[in-house]
């Protein structure tokens with residue numbers, strides 16, 4: 700059984716159908732990259748996986764248990780599935796260490812000292828231990844995004860969702876965030892990334908999923924999607940990316 704099974708997930712906003720029956724399996728330790736044209740539903744799919752948005756049809760399962768529909772324990776689910784957004788969303792009135800320890804202390808009931816130790820160890824790992832007492836507005840975008848990743852990791856999630864996490868960053872700050880993601884991938888973290896960073900997707904993904912108009916149009920290893928795409932629309936999409944000098 701896959702860690703996550705997305706089974707014909709259907710989502711609409713009003714009359715606009717955004718996900719039209721997406722099916723996708725995510726295996727443990729896999730890195731899955733969602734690519735596709737703007738508006739194809741990448742972010743929406745991530746938000747549906749951790750129930751920030753309800754789906755209106757189909758089912759999503761984690762460890763074989765349904766995480767969509769009535770009766771789901773959202774607190775438990777959000778411990779298992781972490782999400783990092785494009786706009787870091789740190790609390791501005793809290794220091795870095797307060798931001799990353801809040802969840803474990805409040806939600807998991809972890810002792811503050813233990814949470815601080817864990818937070819410091821993770822901040823060290825992303826090169827930000829020295830910034831622990833700073834407030835977010837004293838950090839660069841790349842540093843804030845690394846803190847947001849640490850905040851998600853503090854909960855020891857089974858799955859990490861990364862929604863365009865480098866899109867708001869100045870180009871020179873992108874690589875410091877991608878380095879962290881690359882490191883997590885080598886350590887076996889299961890991740891799903893919605894991304895426009897095609898070079899990165901080609902390098903780190905185990906599976907690349909090309910979405911088109913709310914459906915999985917083509918999925919496969921990066922060697923297939925970037926080297927030998929089977930579908931006409933995948934080829935057209937990649938040609939546009941290559942012509943724009945982004946791959």
Ligand SMILES: Nc1ncnc2c1ncn2[C@@H]1O[C@H](COP(=O)(O)OP(=O)(O)OP(=O)(O)O)[C@@H](O)[C@H]1O
Nearest residue numbers: 712717735736737738739740741742743744863893
């Ligand atoms: N809260 C919402 N209310 C109404 N429509 C929405 C909402 N969120 C997203 N949509 C619509 O759903 C569609 C898919 O949006 P989504 O953000 O998932 O696409 P995306 O593939 O992540 O795009 P991008 O690459 O530009 O981030 C778009 O047409 C968008 O306008």
